[in-house]
Amino acid sequence: MNLHKNKMKSIIESLLFVWGEPLSLQDISKITNIKNKEISKLLDEMIEYYNNSPDRGILIKEYNHKYQFTTKKENFNYVQSLFQTNERKSLSNAALETISIIAYKQPVSKVEIESIRGVKCSYIIRSLIDKGLIKEVGKLDKPGKPSVYGTTDDFLRHFGLKSIDELPEANLENYEEGEEKIT
Amino acid sequence: MEYFVNLDRFQGPFDLLFYLIEKNEVDISDIPISEITKQYLNYLDKMREFNMNVTSEFVLMASTLLEIKSKMLLPVVVEQEDPRQNLINQLIEYKLFKQAAEELKEKEEDQSLYITKPKEDISIQEKLDNEQLILNEINVYDLLNIFKNLMKDNIIEEVNHNEVKLFRENYNVQDCVNDLLEKIKEFKKLSLFSIIKSTMKREYIVVVFLSILELSKMKDIKIFQNNVFSDINIVYCTKG
Numbered sequence: 119m120n121l122h123k124n125k126m127k128s129i130i131e132s133l134l135f136v137w138g139e140p141l142s143l144q145d146i147s148k149i150t151n152i153k154n155k156e157i158s159k160l161l162d163e164m165i166e167y168y169n170n171s172p173d174r175g176i177l178i179k180e181y182n183h184k185y186q187f188t189t190k191k192e193n194f195n196y197v198q199s200l201f202q203t204n205e206r207k208s209l210s211n212a213a214l215e216t217i218s219i220i221a222y223k224q225p226v227s228k229v230e231i232e233s234i235r236g237v238k239c240s241y242i243i244r245s246l247i248d249k250g251l252i253k254e255v256g257k258l259d260k261p262g263k264p265s266v267y268g269t270t271d272d273f274l275r276h277f278g279l280k281s282i283d284e285l286p287e288a289n290l291e292n293y294e295e296g297e298e299k300i301t
Numbered sequence: 302m303e304y305f306v307n308l309d310r311f312q313g314p315f316d317l318l319f320y321l322i323e324k325n326e327v328d329i330s331d332i333p334i335s336e337i338t339k340q341y342l343n344y345l346d347k348m349r350e351f352n353m354n355v356t357s358e359f360v361l362m363a364s365t366l367l368e369i370k371s372k373m374l375l376p377v378v379v380e381q382e383d384p385r386q387n388l389i390n391q392l393i394e395y396k397l398f399k400q401a402a403e404e405l406k407e408k409e410e411d412q413s414l415y416i417t418k419p420k421e422d423i424s425i426q427e428k429l430d431n432e433q434l435i436l437n438e439i440n441v442y443d444l445l446n447i448f449k450n451l452m453k454d455n456i457i458e459e460v461n462h463n464e465v466k467l468f469r470e471n472y473n474v475q476d477c478v479n480d481l482l483e484k485i486k487e488f489k490k491l492s493l494f495s496i497i498k499s500t501m502k503r504e505y506i507v508v509v510f511l512s513i514l515e516l517s518k519m520k521d522i523k524i525f526q527n528n529v530f531s532d533i534n535i536v537y538c539t540k541g
Contacts, residue, residue, distance in 0.1 A: 136421045138417065138420035138421060139420050177415075186417055188416060189415060189417075190415075191414040194416070208413065214403075215399060217405065218401035219401075221405070233391075236314045237312065238358070277412055278415065286401065
């Protein structure tokens with residue numbers, strides 16, 4: 119039984135290595151013919167193993183039930199010296215403000231975002247869509263059928279969140295307090 | 302009053318208002334509207350002075366502030382809502398998302414320390430998985446490999462280094478192109494292995510290859526190969 123388990127882990131490791139991008143539980147399950155639940159358990163064990171092995175330089179990160187190999191944070195300075203350029207893909211403050219409104223209030227329309235920020239957001243919304251961090255998730259049944267936006271799996275990956283529930287919660291509480299004040 | 306602030310850092314009128322409230326250390330729910338309005342308008346003047354584009358949103362906020370200020374100057378006859386209330390609500394909401402944005406920025410910075418590897422190029426495997434016969438368009442290098450293979454099969458004549466033989470050019474590409482084109486028009490599809498026979502001379506094989514390339518360049522034919530080192534199919538293209 120243990121042998122079998124190790125073999126399964128070894129297969130999952132190979133799959134994650136080749137795929138590079140986050141690989142979904144369903145895909146692994148389809149390939150290996152093992153139930154989602156069991157794979158999820160195996161992956162949890164693997165994640166723990168990598169986290170607790172000081173002699174390993176990689177670990178597995180989870181985003182919305184998709185799994186991906188990454189390097190360890192502690193090794194960043196060494197890994198960085200391999201890079202040709204020092205280009206960090208961080209978002210502008212305007213983009214961060216916009217995406218945080220979308221993340222907490224999704225699905226949310228452009229008009230709502232603009233009324234909170236007090237400035238026009240068309241360009242920023244467009245560029246966030248191009249970056250794959252947000253997407254149109256529907257249309258409001260209002261004149262002009264305005265689009266509403268929500269975050270994508272790439273959003274979770276960009277900010278290192280397992281799921282949308284992992285967004286810093288303190289703010290949401292504050293937000294409700296804020297609303298109470300409003301009424 | 303002097304300002305040492307990078308003005309374009311403000312994301313919008315709320316951001317600027319927020320900065321002023323914090324700088325003056327006043328309570329957000331009890332904004333000294335007269336003072337804040339004065340400072341806000343000063344800022345707009347400074348922005349214009351630096352030739353910055355004062356967008357309509359900043360101007361709108363200025364007029365909102367002035368409206369609130371004037372309302373507050375009027376004597377209260379009937380009990381009514383604080384004229385600042387709407388603005389305060391908006392500011393509180395904005396503040397929450399500004400804080401959320403800062404927290405997300407931290408998350409983003411942390412996440413950027415985890416490096417990932419791009420996906421392997423597994424397009425070939427993906428195609429093999431698909432059991433359908435897919436004709437891959439081949440490139441010049443594939444042609445080169447096939448050519449090398451064919452050349453290897455032919456016995457290479459021993460070369461006498463002291464003596465240089467000069468041959469008259471027995472074949473020319475133009476003739477071969479015409480020949481091939483006729484054949485292809487007739488059969489629609491030709492296999493390269495069927496054209497090139499082991500009895501052919503090296504020079505002729507070269508000419509055949511050049512002709513195929515020439516025909517391909519003229520877009521008269523398309524060349525397909527299913528697998529590396531396998532036969533190459535030449536298909537006639539009917540021009541629209």
